Amino acid sequence: MIEILSASALATVQDLGRVGALRWGVGTSGAMDPLALAAGNILLGNDEGAAAVEVPVFPFRVRFAQDCAFAVTGADVAAKLDEPVLPWWSTQARAGQVLNLGLPQGGAWRGSRAYLCLAGGVEVQAVLGSRSTQLRGAFGGHEGRALRQGDTLRFGVSDGEQRSTDFGLVPPALALPLQVDGLPAMRVLPAAEYTLYSEASRAAFWSEPWKITAQSDRYGYRLVGTPLEAVSALEMRSHGIVPGVIQVPPGGQPIVQMRDAQPSGGYPKLGTVIEADLWRLGQAPIGSRVRFIETNWDEAVAALAQTRRWLDEVRRLVELQRGYRSGR
Amino acid sequence: MTTSNSDRVRQLSDWLRDTDIARLELRGPGESICLQREGGRIVVAPDEPAPEMDATSVAATAASVGVFLHRHPLRDSAIAETGTTVRSGQVVGLLQIGALLLPVTSPCDGVVAAMLLEHGATAGYGTRLVELHPSSTTS
Numbered sequence: 186m187i188e189i190l191s192a193s194a195l196a197t198v199q200d201l202g203r204v205g206a207l208r209w210g211v212g213t214s215g216a217m218d219p220l221a222l223a224a225g226n227i228l229l230g231n232d233e234g235a236a237a238v239e240v241p242v243f244p245f246r247v248r249f250a251q252d253c254a255f256a257v258t259g260a261d262v263a264a265k266l267d268e269p270v271l272p273w274w275s276t277q278a279r280a281g282q283v284l285n286l287g288l289p290q291g292g293a294w295r296g297s298r299a300y301l302c303l304a305g306g307v308e309v310q311a312v313l314g315s316r317s318t319q320l321r322g323a324f325g326g327h328e329g330r331a332l333r334q335g336d337t338l339r340f341g342v343s344d345g346e347q348r349s350t351d352f353g354l355v356p357p358a359l360a361l362p363l364q365v366d367g368l369p370a371m372r373v374l375p376a377a378e379y380t381l382y383s384e385a386s387r388a389a390f391w392s393e394p395w396k397i398t399a400q401s402d403r404y405g406y407r408l409v410g411t412p413l414e415a416v417s418a419l420e421m422r423s424h425g426i427v428p429g430v431i432q433v434p435p436g437g438q439p440i441v442q443m444r445d446a447q448p449s450g451g452y453p454k455l456g457t458v459i460e461a462d463l464w465r466l467g468q469a470p471i472g473s474r475v476r477f478i479e480t481n482w483d484e485a486v487a488a489l490a491q492t493r494r495w496l497d498e499v500r501r502l503v504e505l506q507r508g509y510r511s512g513r
Numbered sequence: 514m515t516t517s518n519s520d521r522v523r524q525l526s527d528w529l530r531d532t533d534i535a536r537l538e539l540r541g542p543g544e545s546i547c548l549q550r551e552g553g554r555i556v557v558a559p560d561e562p563a564p565e566m567d568a569t570s571v572a573a574t575a576a577s578v579g580v581f582l583h584r585h586p587l588r589d590s591a592i593a594e595t596g597t598t599v600r601s602g603q604v605v606g607l608l609q610i611g612a613l614l615l616p617v618t619s620p621c622d623g624v625v626a627a628m629l630l631e632h633g634a635t636a637g638y639g640t641r642l643v644e645l646h647p648s649s650t651t652s
Contacts (some may be wrong), residue, residue: 261587271604272587274612292587353607353628355616360612495612502613 186252187303188335190246196401198307198326198338199444201234203315207448213428214325215243215404215444217456217467219261219296220492224304225258227500228275230348230507234304235341236316238332241403245286253340254304255349258356260289260296262470263298274353287303289470290340293430294358296468303350305341320403320445321368344356349507354499359496363462365476368394370468371462372480372488376430376451378419386413390455394474397437401487403445408475412437413455421452429458441466461488522546526555538637570626570642573617577582579608582644583632591645597625605643608636623647 189196201222202215216239223233238247244261254277257264263275265285277285281495288300309316309327318326324448325405327336342348357473363370379387397406413433426432432452441458442450442468458466459480469475480488521589522616529537529548536549536558547558575581583606593605606617606628619625624646631635 271585271592290587292589294587351616355609355612355614359586381515502528502611506613506615 186250186337186339187247188250189332189334189338190248191240192334193245194331194333195242196238196322196332197318198236198309198316198332199239199318200236200306200316200479202260203313203317203319203325206315207314207427209313210312211493212319212321212446213444214315216300216317217444218296218300219348220464220466220496221259221296221298221300222302222356222500224273224354225256225300225305226356227496227503228256228258228273228352229254229301229302229350230503231304231306233300233496236309236326237300237302237307238338240286240301241297242435243286243288244297245299246283248283249280250337251280251487253278253342254350255284256302256371257286257299258302258354259292259299262290262299263287263290264299271353275350276469277346277348277350283479285303294356295470296324296479297470298468301367303338303340303342308339310339311452315501321447326368340487349510352503352506354503357464357470357495363465363478365442365478366394368474368476369465370476370478371465372485373460374476374480374482374485375402376454376456378415378421378433379455381415381417381419381453382455383416383431383440385416386411386415389413390439391477391503392394394476395467396474397471399471403443405446406441406466407476408439408441410438413439415453415457415459419453421451423449424425426450426454427457429460429463430454431456443467446457459488461485461492518544518546522548522557530639531556550630568622569646570644571620571623571647573605573619573645574645575608575617575636575640577608577610578614578638579610579616579636581630581632581634581636582607582609582614582638583628585614591628593619593625595625595627598648599623599625599645605645617642618630619643619645621645 200221201217202213226235241321256275312325323329388410398407400407434441539546549558604616623645628649629641
């Protein structure tokens with residue numbers, strides 16, 4: 186068991202999301218950086234989709250009530266378990282130890298969310314096939330809400346079960362980098378209403394940086410830049426949307442739907458951040474700027490395959506290491 | 514080298530002959546073999562003496578082949594700068610194998626004296642990576 190010591194809200198239990206529930210009007214939820222969650226789980230020998238704690242506000246502290254192997258991935262948050270713990274690293278905690286996650290560090294890459302993965306995964310009831318917290322519907326995760334001080338979470342490994350620890354990974358931000366003019370970039374598929382925007386607006390969308398405003402969270406990222414102008418007034422009926430969809434409200438400042446997005450919306454859609462790059466946006470800090478790269482279906486599918494290959498290679502190397510250690 | 518190894522040396526030599534490998538070093542606890550190419554033949558080369566080290570020093574060595582890193586890929590500063598006091602088992606560097614990072618740990622309580630390999634250089638199994646002064650002899 187771990188106990189949450191921090192009063193700061195907004196940390197939630199997440200897995201890879203409640204995929205397939207949009208047809209019932211239930212949003213996807215899940216980790217804003219699914220690659221960090223999956224890699225952290227692989228480091229611990231868990232299923233890739235085991236539930237973990239997503240932490241967006243720091244400092245964040247937990248106490249281990251029992252011995253437990255854990256891994257902290259995502260943003261480099263200068264983790265400390267009495268001694269400093271390296272980022273993207275698996276570590277063995279002893280009962281009573283306190284893990285402190287500090288402010289995200291700069292260095293070679295600045296992320297905004299850390300993932301605390303635990304051996305066996307966080308044990309909460311799966312709802313509609315997922316352990317992710319569905320904040321809007323107040324179900325899933327831990328009591329359908331963000332974690333509070335004093336909450337305790339169980340994980341799926343009995344006391345005393347040993348997991349090989351003390352090794353780590355080169356983060357995908359470095360292994361699968363994507364930048365334009367030094368800014369994190371995401372590939373975008375033009376969407377249904379793309380051609381209804383002026384040529385100048387479309388050009389600006391691809392060639393100018395977009396700043397992530399303070400009105401950005403797990404529901405959506407509100408961006409600010411040169412306002413996007415439609416050729417004529419657009420009125421639409423509500424229709425289904427998915428995480429990644431870039432809506433343009435009347436003011437012309439786009440909103441990128443994120444993991445807690447509602448399943449329908451009525452604003453025109455300029456484009457969709459491809460699934461393979463959504464983690465890059467999910468890790469971009471508030472106040473930072475990002476760039477968008479025009480892509481097409483084939484490239485989007487290829488990007489997803491590249492991500493899959495990276496995870497497969499990580500699993501292969503970690504399993505070799507685990508086998509080597511147990512064979513010694 | 515013991516005679517029980519001679520069959521293995523012959524086997525390794527046969528394999529090496531069909532490759533473009535110029536030199537093969539195998540090191541294990543208490544023994545090592547070095548084979549090298551001379552024209553069309555593979556011969557046993559004399560052991561190279563271990564690099565001279567201060568008698569009061571010990572070294573953290575590579576437990577695997579990999580790329581030696583002084584600092585974590587996300588960080589600007591070294592994991593253990595020269596002069597840092599470390600405990601036995603503490604991480605003083607990293608070995609990168611593809612996406613994987615393995616710890617290079619101090620074999621003793623002591624002080625980091627020198628990095629013996631450049632950041633980003635390839636290390637072989639057993640390569641001495643970090644020189645340390647054990648605290649029992651430095652205090």
